[in-house]
Amino acid sequence: MNSLSQNLQAPNVSHWIAVKSILRYLKGTSSLGYxxxxxxxxxxxxxxxxxxxxxxxxxxxxxxxxxLSNGAISRSSKKQSTMSVFSTEAEFKALTTSACEVIRLKRYL
Structure with missing residues (x-):
């Protein structure tokens, strides 16, 4: 999804094929639960x-x-807003995003 969203301004046939594949997957798994x-x-x-x-x-x-008890309840993949010079800096940015998500999830438990 992330790479598809990068090409919204100029999509081509390969992007359309990927979107159709994602939609088929979602249609085929709509009856599944946790x-x-x-x-x-x-x-x-x-x-x-x-x-x-x-x-x-x-x-x-x-x-x-x-x-939560071995079942996935939240997933995120986002481009960082700023460029990182060192990989450690990028890891800390990812960890900060994850810490915010933990706080949000703990409110529901």
């Missing part, structure tokens, strides 16, 4: 920062995923 098992609701997650796929703006991608 099953949360266990006596306790444990919240845990992972955070990462990836090197930029597009070298035009050289901005890293922050990604995170959170689980």
């Amino acid at each position: 099953l949360y098992e266990g006596d306790t609701l444990n919240l845990h997650g992972f955070s990462d920062s990836n090197h930029p796929a597009y070298l035009v703006d050289r901005k890293n991608i922050s990604e995170n995923v959170f689980f």
